[in-house]
Amino acid sequence: MNSDFFPIPNRDYKVLVKCLTYNQEKYIEDALKGFVRQKTNFPFCALVVDDCSTDGTTEIIKRYEKEYPDIIKGIYLPVNMYRNPEKIKYIKPWQDRAQYIAICEGDDYWIDDYKLQRQVDFLDSHPDYMMHFHNAIVRFDNHKQPDFIMSNFSSGDFDTKLIFEKWQLPYASVLFRKEIYDSPIYKDLIKIKSFGVCLFIAATCLGKVYGLSECLSVYRKNEGGISRRVSSSTFLKAEYEFAKVSGESASIKIMNNRAEKILYAKMPYILKRDKEALDVAKVVLHYSCSPFLNALIRFIFNSPVLLFKWTKYKINKNYH
Numbered sequence: 001m002n003s004d005f006f007p008i009p010n011r012d013y014k015v016l017v018k019c020l021t022y023n024q025e026k027y028i029e030d031a032l033k034g035f036v037r038q039k040t041n042f043p044f045c046a047l048v049v050d051d052c053s054t055d056g057t058t059e060i061i062k063r064y065e066k067e068y069p070d071i072i073k074g075i076y077l078p079v080n081m082y083r084n085p086e087k088i089k090y091i092k093p094w095q096d097r098a099q100y101i102a103i104c105e106g107d108d109y110w111i112d113d114y115k116l117q118r119q120v121d122f123l124d125s126h127p128d129y130m131m132h133f134h135n136a137i138v139r140f141d142n143h144k145q146p147d148f149i150m151s152n153f154s155s156g157d158f159d160t161k162l163i164f165e166k167w168q169l170p171y172a173s174v175l176f177r178k179e180i181y182d183s184p185i186y187k188d189l190i191k192i193k194s195f196g197v198c199l200f201i202a203a204t205c206l207g208k209v210y211g212l213s214e215c216l217s218v219y220r221k222n223e224g225g226i227s228r229r230v231s232s233s234t235f236l237k238a239e240y241e242f243a244k245v246s247g248e249s250a251s252i253k254i255m256n257n258r259a260e261k262i263l264y265a266k267m268p269y270i271l272k273r274d275k276e277a278l279d280v281a282k283v284v285l286h287y288s289c290s291p292f293l294n295a296l297i298r299f300i301f302n303s304p305v306l307l308f309k310w311t312k313y314k315i316n317k318n319y320h
Contacts, residue, residue, distance in 0.1 A: 006075055006090045007073060007074075007075065008093055009045075009073075009093060009094050009097045011043070011097070012043075012097050012098070012099075013043050013044050013045050013094075013097055013098045013099075014040075014042035014043055014044055014098070014099050014100065014120060015040075015042070015044035015045075015098060015099070015100045015101070015102055015116055015120060015175070016044070016045060016047060016094050016095055016097070016098035016100070016101050016102070016178075017035055017044060017045065017046040017047065017102045017103070017104060017116075018047055018049075018091065018094075018095075018101060018102070018103050018104075019031060019035075019046055019047065019048045019049065019103075019104050019105065019106055020049050020051065020105055020106065021048060021049065021050055021051065021053065021057055021061075021105065021106025021107075022050070022051040022052070022053055022057070022080070022082065022106070023053045023054060023055045023057060024053070024057050024106040024107050025053075025055040025056040025057045025060065027106060027107040027109075027220060028048075028057050028060050028061065028106045028107075029060055029064075030109035030218075031104055031105075031106050031107070031108060031109045031110075032046070032048070032060070032061070032064045032072065033109070034104065034109040034110035034111070034217075035071060035072065035104070035110070036064065036068045036071050036072065037110075037113045038110075038113060038114075038115065038116045038117070039113050039114055039117060040116055040117045040120070041117065042117075042120060044071070044098075044116060045070070045071055045072075045073050045094070046071055046072050046073065046104075047073050047075065047091065047094050048061050048065075048072060048073065048074050048075070048106075049074075049075045049077065049087070049090070049091060050074060050075065050076045050077060051077050051080050051081060051082060051087075052076075052077045052078060052079055052080040052081075057106070058076060061074045061076075062074060073094070075090055075091070077090075083194075095178055095181065096178075098178060099177070099178065100119075100120060100123060100175050100176065100177060100178065101174075101175070101176055101177075101178050101180075101181070102116060102119075102174065102175045103171060103172060103174055103196075103199075104172040104217070105171070105172060107220045107222060108136075108170075108171075108172035108217060108218060108219055108220055109172075109217065109218050109220075110172070110216060110217045110218075111137075111215070111216060111217060111218055112216040112217075115134075115216045115217070116175065118216075119132045119134075119175035120175065122210060123175065123177070126208070126210070128207055128208050129207060129208040129209065129210055130176055130177050130179075130180060130203040130204075130206050130207035130208065130209060131174055131175070131176040131177070131180070131199070131200070131203035131209045131210070132174075132175050132176075132209075132210050132212070133169060133170065133173040133174045133175070133200070133209070133210075133211055133212070134170070134173045134211070134212040134213075134214055134215065134216045134217070135149060135150060135151060135153070135170065135173070135211075135212065135213050135214060135215045135216075136149075136150045136170035136172065136173055136215055136216070136217045136218060136219045137149065137150070137215045137217070137218045137219070138150050138218075138219050138221055139218050139219070139220050139221065140220075140221050140222075141220055141221060141222035142222075149215060150168060150169070150170050150215075150219055151166050151168060151169055151170075153166055153211060153213055154213055155210075155211065155212050155213045155214070156210070156211065157208055157209065157210060157211075158200075158204060158209040158210070158211045159204050159209075160201060160204040160205060160246050160248045160250075160251055161248060161250040161251060161254065163197070163200045163201055163204055163209075164239075164242075164243065164246075164248075164250075164251045164254045164255065165254055167197065167239075169196075169197070169200055169211075170217060170219050171196035171199075171219075172217045172219060173216065173217055174199060174200075176199060176203055179206075180199060180202050180203055180206060183202055183206055185201075185202045185205045185206065185245070185246075186198060186199070186202035188245050189201055189202055189242060189245055192238055192241040192242060192245070193234075193238040193241075195238065197242070198242070201242055201245075201246055204246075205246060205247075231276065231279065232262075232276065232280055233276070233279035233280045233282070233283050236259065236262070236280060236283050236284065237283045237286075239255055239258075240252075240255050240259075240283070240286075240287045243255045255287070256287075256288050256290060256291045257291075259284045259287075259288075259291040259292075260290075260291040260292075260294050260295050260298075261295075262280060262284075263280065263281060263284060263291055263292055263295035263296075264295040264298050264299060266280055266281070267295055267296065267299040268299075
């Protein structure tokens with residue numbers, strides 16, 4: 001390994017903060033500020049992996065690395081390795097030297113200076129817990145929509161069923177024991193799709209998980225988000241597979257209920273033979289027929305009501 005690109009840790013850390021970034025010149029400084037502002041009584045470092053950015057991201061990281069050499073450690077990939085599993089070989093030496101792992105991608109950031117200390121204190125005093133996470137503020141990059149809280153939940157323990165119920169939980173909020181990465185359940189989950197929720201599911205299968213309702217970070221929503229690049233049918237298939245791997249019958253039930261609601265909303269498009277809607281229906285039918293049948297029955301039963309509402313809307317619109 002070229003040490004200029006791939007530095008090797010020379011000490012142990014209580015926490016490794018893993019930050020992956022690519023062309024996030026507009027955002028990366030917020031993330032870096034959140035790292036260096038952390039007030040802790042233990043050693044930690046933020047490993048910032050720059051995936052061969054072509055804007056000013058690299059220069060900003062290097063500036064912070066020079067100013068905060070004990071905290072910011074940069075890995076500068078000479079080629080883009082998006083979704084390339086080979087990337088882990090540059091990160092793993094750092095993970096091996098840490099007790100806990102925290103995650104914050106380059107376009108998210110922390111807003112509490114004691115975030116890491118609070119989470120470490122909890123896991124240190126609760127050895128039966130595998131993960132601690134907190135809520136987050138969702139902030140739109142274009143500022144055209146107001147901020148909102150990502151997930152509505154009360155502070156307390158989360159089991160696998162509750163993870164599936166809430167589903168969207170802040171990835172940049174987690175602090176977890178590094179053993180999760182080496183567990184068979186986690187490896188099985190990421191073979192399906194390497195989504196952030198895999199960590200949450202694996203943690204609940206391996207031990208206890210605590211969720212803090214307080215918002216200690218910001219999740220930035222922008223045009224480049226993964227949800228804009230992955231089809232709804234792909235997401236749905238991954239969710240079903242995650243539920244199967246978890247081995248929780250309650251999770252399968254939650255997925256069937258979720259699929260029924262999705263199919264009911266898409267039923268007019270399914271009947272029109274819309275490709276995207278048909279792909280969603282095929283995914284659901286692969287796992288269970290009942291959500292599709294229930295959605296179809298509901299749609300047929302409510303069709304006169306829907307037709308009346310639509311007609312009334314058209315009349316009012318034309319009248320005014």
